[in-house]
Amino acid sequence: MRERSPDAEKPGQVLRHAYEAFAAVVTGLDDEESWLPTGCVGWAVRDLVFHCLADAQRGLVALHTPSGGPVDRDAVTYWQDWRPDSVGAANGRRWARVSASMFLHFDQLRDLYLETAAATVTAAAEADPERRVATQGHVLAAGDLMTTLAVEATIHHLDLTTRLPAAPGPSPSALSSVRSTLDGLLGRAVPPAWDDEHYARAATGRVPLTEAERQALGTDAARLPLFG
Known part of the structure; x- marks a missing residue:
């Protein structure tokens, strides 16, 4: 398992900040705004919120699904399975x-998203980050x-x-975790001039x-997007 800096926030705190920042956007949305397009091709806001609801639900289940098997993924290698343009991505x-269209009112x-995300955050705060848990056919430490x-x-x-230009932005600590994850997948740090938000978008194929x-990336440029 990768060592964390002693100054780094605990994973449960980073998750709380990430989910609270996302929830701050979702809370202020109305039905009309729920039909706006997003950065995910083919998805309106409501489709993306449903996807994130499913992910929060998966996290809640995983945090209550201890595993006796060996750890086979960490916070970086987990993403190796999630390549863009796969059949699984299209089906998802x-x-x-x-599924999102089944909700008559946003x-x-x-x-449902807000209450599920809050439950996941609470479960994360109470979980031992070293405990092995199972999700999507893999075993990870709960912290990862x-x-x-x-x-x-x-x-x-x-x-x-x-x-939604007036919406609050992501959590800085969570953006830092995104950067660390992308650096881990790339095998090195990108130039500091790439701010966290731009790096997140560029390295996942959004821009x-x-x-x-x-030129700065050299041959590594062909490896992007790192996941999507």
């Missing part, structure tokens, strides 16, 4: 879109699971606010690399 987009989906949940929520926070960025 379709499933979220159809406030029903919004309230929390980090993956925070990373996903933070990247989708950026997606969610694409057409194209500039020519200068490609």
